[in-house]
Amino acid sequence: MDAARKVLAELDPELEWIHETYRDLHRHPELSLEETRTSALVVRKLEEFGYRVHRVGGTGVVGVLDNGPGRTVLARAEMDALPVREATGLDYASENDGVMHACGHDVHVAALLGAAKLLADHREQWAGTYLALFQPAEETAQGSAAMLADGLADKIPAPDVAFAQHVMAQPAGTLQTIAGPVLSAGDSIRITVHGQGAHGSMPQLSVDPVVLAAAIVLRLQSVVSREVQPGEFAVLTIGSVQVGTKSNIIADKATLLLNLRSYDNAVRETLIAAVERIVRGECAAAGSPVEPEFEYYDQFPLTANDEAVTARVSAAFEAYFGTVGNASRQSASEDFSRIPDAFGVPYSYWLLGGMDPQAYAEGKAAANHSPHFAPLIEPTLARGVEAMVIAALGELASDPRAGGA
Numbered sequence: 001m002d003a004a005r006k007v008l009a010e011l012d013p014e015l016e017w018i019h020e021t022y023r024d025l026h027r028h029p030e031l032s033l034e035e036t037r038t039s040a041l042v043v044r045k046l047e048e049f050g051y052r053v054h055r056v057g058g059t060g061v062v063g064v065l066d067n068g069p070g071r072t073v074l075a076r077a078e079m080d081a082l083p084v085r086e087a088t089g090l091d092y093a094s095e096n097d098g099v100m101h102a103c104g105h106d107v108h109v110a111a112l113l114g115a116a117k118l119l120a121d122h123r124e125q126w127a128g129t130y131l132a133l134f135q136p137a138e139e140t141a142q143g144s145a146a147m148l149a150d151g152l153a154d155k156i157p158a159p160d161v162a163f164a165q166h167v168m169a170q171p172a173g174t175l176q177t178i179a180g181p182v183l184s185a186g187d188s189i190r191i192t193v194h195g196q197g198a199h200g201s202m203p204q205l206s207v208d209p210v211v212l213a214a215a216i217v218l219r220l221q222s223v224v225s226r227e228v229q230p231g232e233f234a235v236l237t238i239g240s241v242q243v244g245t246k247s248n249i250i251a252d253k254a255t256l257l258l259n260l261r262s263y264d265n266a267v268r269e270t271l272i273a274a275v276e277r278i279v280r281g282e283c284a285a286a287g288s289p290v291e292p293e294f295e296y297y298d299q300f301p302l303t304a305n306d307e308a309v310t311a312r313v314s315a316a317f318e319a320y321f322g323t324v325g326n327a328s329r330q331s332a333s334e335d336f337s338r339i340p341d342a343f344g345v346p347y348s349y350w351l352l353g354g355m356d357p358q359a360y361a362e363g364k365a366a367a368n369h370s371p372h373f374a375p376l377i378e379p380t381l382a383r384g385v386e387a388m389v390i391a392a393l394g395e396l397a398s399d400p401r402a403g404g405a
Contacts, residue, residue: 001319003125004393007118008320008386018114018385019377021045023092025106029081029099032137033146035059038079038109042134045113049120051132054155057147062156063132065120070128073392074159074345075115076336077108078138087371102373104167104354109134111165111384118389128396129157133339141186141300144338153342161309162340162347163391165384168330169367170353171360173379175317175387176327177350179310181263183303184233186333187296189258189275191216193283194290200248209243209254212286216256216279217241223274228267235261235331236271261331265302300333306346313348316394317387327351332368352387354380 021041030038039059046053051063059079086093086100094100116132137143170176193216195209217238228234236258243254258275262268279292317324327350340347354375355365366372 001316004316004320004390007122007125007389007393010118010122011114011382011385014114014117015382018110018381021113022106022110022377022381025109026090026101027092027095029094029096029101029106030079031083031099032080032140032142033058035079035136039134039136042079042109042113046116046132049117051116051120056152056155057136057143057150059136060143060147060150061134062152063116064156065116065130065132067123067129068127070126071160071395072129072131072157073395074131074133074162074339075112075388075392076133076135076162076164076339077112078105078135078143078336079109080105080137080139080143082139082369084369084371088374090374100371102370103139103368104373104375105138107167107352107354107375107380107384108165111381112388114381114385115388115392118385119392126393126396130392130396131156131159135336138334138336141298141335144335148338148342152339158343159340159345161345161395163313163388164336164347164349165352165387166334166349167352167354167375167380167384169355169360169365170351171357172354172376173383174325174353175321175350175383176325176353177305177310177314177317177348178327178329179305179307181302181304181329182327182349184235184261184263184329184331184333185265185268185302186298186300187260187268187272188298189260190295190297191256191258191279192253192293193256193279194253194288194292195251195286196289197252198250200250203250206250207287207289208250209252210250212282212288213241213243213254213256215286216282219278219282220258220275223271223278227270227274232267233261233263233329233331234267234271235259236275261333263302263329268302300335301337301341303334303337303349305348309346310348312394313350313391316390320386320390348391350387352380352384
């Protein structure tokens with residue numbers, strides 16, 4: 001903790017450029033896999049700080065800072081924005097119409113850059129290797145997979161541990177940790193079921209996909225209540241049913257869009273198996289002339305924090321800040337865990353509060369993905385930098401000159 005205090009004592013002089021970087025990122029949001037300006041900014045900063053830089057997975061970037069023998073720590077921030085038209089009224093609001101940093105990834109990038117610079121400037125306080133990874137396309141669950149497919153594991157040293165954080169609609173400056181599942185696994189499914197078209201006045205000649213889709217929708221409502229053990233978390237949402245064009249035409253197919261969420265891979269498998277069984281069964285009962293089609297997309301892995309790593313992070317936060325909150329499990333999903341899972345290393349993912357405390361207390365704090373989502377610059381950014389530095393230095397071996405981590 002002495003090393004962290006010494007490094008973070010130098011944070012205040014860095015805040016001006018960190019704030020300006022954040023405002024610049026917020027003004028110029030970019031959609032998933034289109035983060036060219038953002039990644040160029042990240043590359044410039046990392047090279048300026050003295051990192052060895054790799055471009056991985058299209059717009060992904062990893063900075064490597066070697067500082068002698070010791071453990072290797074990976075810290076990740078995602079870079080993409082959302083197709084949302086901003087309504088915050090901020091003087092640094094998005095200049096890209098219809099695109100907005102409505103999930104706080106600009107906070108994550110600015111905070112990780114701040115941590116990266118402090119660690120580079122104060123290498124006498126630690127030893128080992130620091131990996132600052134900036135990932136594209138988290139919102140579509142494509143980014144981590146793209147980086148791994150592009151040979152991430154061959155381009156950087158293997159980490160011993162990984163960290164990530166996410167700004168949330170909690171009071172600004174607060175930190176919350178939790179061991180075990182923190183974000184749900186998520187699966188979207190596009191299901192196409194086939195009927196037989198006919199004139200609306202001649203239903204006897206049809207296999208009506210409207211009736212078929214309705215039967216599937218109703219039957220699927222029993223999956224969570226009757227096939228998942230009580231007390232286990234599971235969500236099955238049917239977000240869209242598309243069928244037909246006119247009142248007197250019986251269509252020949254219907255498309256359903258489903259979303260599944262779970263905190264346990266066994267539950268996830270139960271949900272998927274039940275969906276496929278029910279859809280196939282209803283199609284058979286209806287006399288569907290063609291087998292149904294299942295397309296899985298936007299698939300997010302489970303994010304489950306390692307207990308030992310999270311205990312160390314929580315203890316370090318408590319030692320520095322005096323208190324740390326207990327996070328509740330979130331039903332949202334993301335794809336960070338693919339990276340540490342690919343390396344076979346433990347990780348911890350914590351929540352960072354970013355909202356005005358009074359607005360939060362009054363129930364007026366805009367949630368992530370809202371066009372009104374507007375984290376307070378401070379204390380949010382400073383706390384995000386501090387958290388990343390503290391977590392890293394809790395793992396990196398101390399240099400003898402540092403007097404202990």
